[in-house]
Amino acid sequence: MPQVLEFKLPDLGEGLTEAEIVRWLVEVGDVVAIDQPVVEVETAKAMVEVPCPYGGVVTARFGEEGAELPVGAPLLTVAVGSAEEDRAEVPSAAGVAETESSGNVLVGYGTGAPRARRRRVRPEAISASAAAAVVAPDVPRPVSAVVPEVVPGPVAVVSPLVRKLARQHDLDLRQLTGSGPDGLILRADVESAIRAAADGKAGRAAAASAPISPAVSATAQVSASASVPVSSSAAVERIPLRGVRGAVADKLARSRREIPDATCWVDADATELMAARAAMNGAGGPSAGPKVSVLALLARICTAALARFPELNSTVDLEAREIVRLPAVHLGFAAQTERGLVVPVVRDAQARNAESIGVEIGRLTEAARTGTLTPAELTGGTFTLNNYGVFGVDGSTPIINHPEAAMLGVGRIVAKPWVHRGELAVRQVVQLSLTFDHRVCDGGTAGGFLRYVADCVEQPALLLRTL
Missing domain, CATH: 3.30.559.10 (Chloramphenicol acetyltransferase-like domain)
Structure with missing residues (x-):
């Protein structure tokens, strides 16, 4: 009978207490092998791929891309069954034993098992007991527990700054054509798309604010505009001090304070x-x-x-x-x-x-x-x-x-x-x-x-x- 195990964000060392989810490497319903990287996170020190110490079926993920999680917070849950059950459900997922895990959490410190090919398991293939364990009161509700109908392909993006900039402006990177080598999406591509989207919104707003009837007098228009205060400055932008920028800010402030x-x-x-x-x-x-x-x-x-x-x-x-x-x-x-x-x-x-x-x-x-x-x-x-x-x-x-x-x-x-x-x-x-x-x-x-x-x-x- 499958058992649902919870994998929490591990201690990544060097005194780090939190990390930001940059990219999920697995979806709900995927079969993962022991020590297979499941999520890419950004700490104040570096980008890290975090492997899961359990092998089985991903039943839930906790946290969207861009979310910041403390060490010890749930990352995902995995339904782990006996080897016979796993072979019956997914023939290629051999070697997944009940409650089997490596006990390792960092890339390069695992068992050395090869990364398994990603397999999608139909939600109904997960046994009723595993589903009941996922929604048990002691397990937090996942942010995303629905298997998407279309699995998106890889995005030609290297820089985490480009990904973050796109997230901040609700921009789908898969709709962009990169101008870099081999179609690589650069920061300039994202900024150009943001400007284009802003220009489109401004045009739609101008069209919506056009007078409905030409019979409105000029005096009435001047009176109406004078009664509405207009801000002469752009909206204030707030940039979170976290990740590398937050770490640099803390270190520089401490240096000035103590030295x-x-x-x-x-x-x-x-x-x-x-x-x-x-x-x-x-x-x-x-x-x-x-x-x-x-x-x-x-x-x-x-x-x-x-x-x-x-x-x-x-x-x-x-x-x-x-x-x-x-x-x-x-x-x-x-x-x-x-x-x-x-x-x-x-x-x-x-x-x-x-x-x-x-x-x-x-x-x-x-x-x-x-x-x-x-x-x-x-x-x-x-x-x-x-x-x-x-x-x-x-x-x-x-x-x-x-x-x-x-x-x-x-x-x-x-x-x-x-x-x-x-x-x-x-x-x-x-x-x-x-x-x-x-x-x-x-x-x-x-x-x-x-x-x-x-x-x-x-x-x-x-x-x-x-x-």
Whole structure:
């Protein structure tokens, strides 16, 4: 006899307490295998596919796409029967045993069973005892318990921001033709459809408000319009602070509240650094390996500077009133994505050369762009490098990424007049700014760190001592 089991939103780790449903991967009536992903959720850290530890027939789902659920809230219910009953109902769903489950809830930590092909079971095929268990008083009413007649196909959308924007404006993505590669639906496609829908509504409203009879006098029209107040401003838009944006807001507010930060900055001549990079990437031809980026070189300079000034690779334990110096440099770098600002972390950067750091930065940047960074890749940083020069600005006073002790900001590298060897010349100049926690060190240490970084930018040969 089938038994209905309830699967709740699991603890996804890293202190996360809630998640937003981005996309359901199964419908009511589908047969699922043990550890098969059933829903895609977005947390404050990353996008995660959540597998169900039970194998059987989905009898109910809880929560619509876009809904935010706390950890422990019901996700779905599954009717689990004996292996003989499952084979009788659905021959291909072999191996589903009564109350059998993996006990795992995260992708990559399951039993390794292959994902079963999705099968739809007619509602009448579920036994009466299973149906009775679904509507029992101790099980909440599902948001959607009706099997749709038409199963929608996949939508060519990669960005969760595009999906969210479409949901906010009640736009059916399946009615759009994407302008991206292979028909990929881009944000511009959604915004264009939203504008078209708004123009259509405005036209219908104008037609509905046209005078019914031409006999109405101009005086009467002016009097009527004067009696109705007209707002000169557009409707106020409210954007929820949740997901990545909410996590960033909380962290920045906590940093400003708890950390007594200070900023120092210096202009540096980066001409020799750019020449060294060109020489590195030009040596050896096509077989020389991946190109070394400016960000990778700056990251390697940071690890060398932190070896000389370990005070800045630390954190503050408020309860113990201690400064905790950290042995490894887990270097975070700020990356702007469609989901918002994220800070992927290069682990053990102090043990990597510039090429290795560059490869890892490239991998993490691509994962950030596609929204596939894991929570582990977004946490545990000890020092952050922020290249805001990509936005075309020279300087900034960055906010420290709590609970770290410092952040190095890098402006754009731009040609400027500069005194070089006693003569005025046009050089490639960059502004470097260091925001640091004044509790972990004084200005002398922070200035020494920043000066060493600037010296390495101006004279890259200084790094040969530490390579």
